[in-house]
Amino acid sequence: MKYRFFSDCHMHSDCSRDAEDPAMMMCEAAERQGLYAITLTDHCECDVYEKEDYNRSVRQSYFEAKKASAVFQGKLRVYAGVELGQPLHNLDATQDVFSTCDFDFVLGSLHNLRGMEDFYYLDYNEQDVDALLARYFDEILEMVRWNGFDSLAHLTYPYRYIVGEKGIPAPLYPEFGDRIDEILSLLARNHKALELNTSGLRQKLGQTLPPLEVLRRFRQLGGTYVTIGSDAHRWGDIGAGVETGLSMLLQAGFDRFTIYVGREPVLLPIE
Numbered sequence: 360m361k362y363r364f365f366s367d368c369h370m371h372s373d374c375s376r377d378a379e380d381p382a383m384m385m386c387e388a389a390e391r392q393g394l395y396a397i398t399l400t401d402h403c404e405c406d407v408y409e410k411e412d413y414n415r416s417v418r419q420s421y422f423e424a425k426k427a428s429a430v431f432q433g434k435l436r437v438y439a440g441v442e443l444g445q446p447l448h449n450l451d452a453t454q455d456v457f458s459t460c461d462f463d464f465v466l467g468s469l470h471n472l473r474g475m476e477d478f479y480y481l482d483y484n485e486q487d488v489d490a491l492l493a494r495y496f497d498e499i500l501e502m503v504r505w506n507g508f509d510s511l512a513h514l515t516y517p518y519r520y521i522v523g524e525k526g527i528p529a530p531l532y533p534e535f536g537d538r539i540d541e542i543l544s545l546l547a548r549n550h551k552a553l554e555l556n557t558s559g560l561r562q563k564l565g566q567t568l569p570p571l572e573v574l575r576r577f578r579q580l581g582g583t584y585v586t587i588g589s590d591a592h593r594w595g596d597i598g599a600g601v602e603t604g605l606s607m608l609l610q611a612g613f614d615r616f617t618i619y620v621g622r623e624p625v626l627l628p629i630e
């Protein structure tokens with residue numbers, strides 16, 4: 360392995376409905392690869408918190424991460440995280456999660472706009488794509504203003520489906536440059552992290568979420584903290600694209616990346 364502190368801070372175990380491998384299996388795979396640290400970040404979709412049983416699964420995921428952390432002590436650092444989806448759509452759920460589980464790391468995530476389905480399910484022939492993206496960046500900004508997370512997950516998520524899966528061209532710069540700048544500056548001012556999500560590299564999109572130009576801009580606007588995650592939904596994808604992600608960070612002017620322990624950033628050198 361090329362990098363000494365190679366870590367993966369975004370992955371899903373069978374405590375997420377779209378993943379199948381138990382946390383222990385994920386940890387074993389990470390240990391075999393010689394990773395420095397991993398953070399388990401199962402889904403908690405706040406807008407359907409009770410309806411879809413996340414109030415139970417989020418506690419189970421926290422328990423599994425704590426258990427794995429004890430089992431792998433001395434072999435692999437395992438941290439308990441959560442991918443908090445749409446936290447502002449149901450603040451009672453968000454509050455419940457924070458009051459029950461003492462997470463190391465909270466990813467702030469937006470999979471769907473208010474009153475809409477996940478971008479994965481939308482029929483883009485029936486949508487005004489530009490208007491949809493404007494709403495997306497506005498809701499992201501709202502979440503960044505709320506400021507209750509540690510790292511902003513997979514900024515540009517809709518592009519995975521619009522551009523990657525459907526092949527519909529969609530603008531990023533210059534159209535949404537002002538909105539993106541506002542998001543990135545506020546993250547930097549709030550001392551929050553931007554996530555570099557490498558899942559897009561192994562999907563049709565063929566690039567990280569967000570792409571390099573956004574990462575560069577975050578640096579220019581004073582950003583310090585970047586977390587990297589494969590967004591693995593099976594053990595075979597753990598660490599996938601992280602090496603590419605780390606070299607992208609260097610290209611964007613960062614010499615360290617960040618992991619979170621007890622909700623505090625820990626900067627690790629890229630070497």
Ligand SMILES: [Zn+2]
Pocket residue numbers: 442468470512513
């Ligand atoms: Zn996600």
Ligand SMILES: [Zn+2]
Pocket residue numbers: 369370371442590
């Ligand atoms: Zn995820």
